[in-house]
Amino acid sequence: MNTPIDDFEEEVPFQNNPFAGIPNNMTMPDSPPQPMAAMGSANPLSSYFRVPGASIGIPSQGHYYTRDVVDMEIGGLLEIYPMGAADEVLLKAPDALMTGIAVERAIASCVPQIRKPDMLLAPDVDFLLLAIRSVTYGKEMPMRDLFCPNCNHNESYMVDLKHVLSTMKTIPAEITLRINKDMVLTMAPQRTRQQTAISNMIFEIYREGQALDMTPDASEEDKNALEMSMYNKLRDSQYRSMANTIVSVSTPMGTITNYDHILEFVSKAHLDVQKMIETKATELNDSYVDNKFTTECEKCKHQWDNKISFDPSSFFGTSYSA
Numbered sequence: 001m002n003t004p005i006d007d008f009e010e011e012v013p014f015q016n017n018p019f020a021g022i023p024n025n026m027t028m029p030d031s032p033p034q035p036m037a038a039m040g041s042a043n044p045l046s047s048y049f050r051v052p053g054a055s056i057g058i059p060s061q062g063h064y065y066t067r068d069v070v071d072m073e074i075g076g077l078l079e080i081y082p083m084g085a086a087d088e089v090l091l092k093a094p095d096a097l098m099t100g101i102a103v104e105r106a107i108a109s110c111v112p113q114i115r116k117p118d119m120l121l122a123p124d125v126d127f128l129l130l131a132i133r134s135v136t137y138g139k140e141m142p143m144r145d146l147f148c149p150n151c152n153h154n155e156s157y158m159v160d161l162k163h164v165l166s167t168m169k170t171i172p173a174e175i176t177l178r179i180n181k182d183m184v185l186t187m188a189p190q191r192t193r194q195q196t197a198i199s200n201m202i203f204e205i206y207r208e209g210q211a212l213d214m215t216p217d218a219s220e221e222d223k224n225a226l227e228m229s230m231y232n233k234l235r236d237s238q239y240r241s242m243a244n245t246i247v248s249v250s251t252p253m254g255t256i257t258n259y260d261h262i263l264e265f266v267s268k269a270h271l272d273v274q275k276m277i278e279t280k281a282t283e284l285n286d287s288y289v290d291n292k293f294t295t296e297c298e299k300c301k302h303q304w305d306n307k308i309s310f311d312p313s314s315f316f317g318t319s320y321s322a
Contacts (some may be wrong), residue, residue, distance in 0.1 A: 053135030056165065058124045059288035063173040064188055070310050071113040071121070080128070081110045084135040091312055100196035100201070103312050106132065118193040125192045125290045126310040127168060130289065132159040143306070146295050150302035159308060167290035175281050180275055189284045190244035198244070201237040205230050229236070230275050239267045245281040280287035 034096065062072045072078055083091075087106045093231045096102035103125065104117040110132045120128075133141065139162040146155040177185040190198075208230050212223060243263040249256045254264065266277060291308040 050081045056078045060121050060124050060171045069116045078111050078113050078137050119190040120192050122195045123189050128165045148297040151300045153297050153299040164289050169288045184249045185244045187245050194244040205233050242266050242277045242281045245284050
């Protein structure tokens with residue numbers, strides 16, 4: 001794990017002479033005086049701009065990106081800046097969170113080397129959110145509303161984010177899953193835009209369930225139709241979650257990369273094959289840091305395990321509810 005760095009090379013101010021190369025005897029056209037910034041001079045307030053708070057590697061090590069997605073060498077480092085006020089406001093906007101725009105813009109703002117945040121692997125996003133929170137609010141994150149399962153006492157806990165970041169595991173450069181002697185899947189964690197789409201699908205299913213609960217007078221036929229619709233959408237979201245992790249399918253007939261063909265294969269495969277893919281997909285999409293911690297109840301001394309969830313809707317407050 002690469003530790004945060006404290007010192008960065010100072011940026012060289014822009015000092016290009018706009019009149020360089022122009023002969024002294026050449027007559028220049030009259031023009032109104034220009035503001036200092038427009039003349040290419042350095043902003044005298046630049047020393048008060050945000051500066052990087054850490055320089056870190058990411059779980060994927062850059063293996064799954066081209067330079068137009070992440071401007072980083074394989075195994076290189078990303079500079080992490082603290083959030084600005086606009087980032088914090090956006091991360092509290094429900095619509096921006098639902099669409100994924102809040103997280104994408106926060107990452108683009110705080111990690112300028114990332115050009116296309118929606119193309120990041122989900123585990124890389126989780127890791128970057130941890131790093132952004134750490135450099136913005138400090139390495140300790142208060143956890144609250146941790147109710148003891150033994151006596152229901154409300155506990156709090158201080159998570160050391162620096163330690164959590166230091167537990168980073170790397171994603172292999174190539175991941176394969178052999179289904180049988182003829183078929184091998186090349187896989188990867190799903191991209192953040194795919195994860196957002198799945199989350200929105202599940203949210204819509206949840207809303208349909210709420211609507212069903214709020215219409216007790218609906219006919220049995222209507223209820224059955226709505227329940228079947230919810231089931232079909234939930235099943236489709238599960239198939240898509242699995243298909244999102246499959247980069248290609250290699251068979252004696254060739255290598256298939258078409259997403260629609262892969263999705264149809266996943267939906268029509270034997271149950272045993274589906275379970276193999278689902279197990280591997282769950283493993284790939286899991287966190288690549290140790291996000292578990294043990295809490296002891298101050299009242300009854302009972303100990304139980306908790307987990308840091310990477311839900312940005314609550315993750316970026318000054319304290320966080322599990």
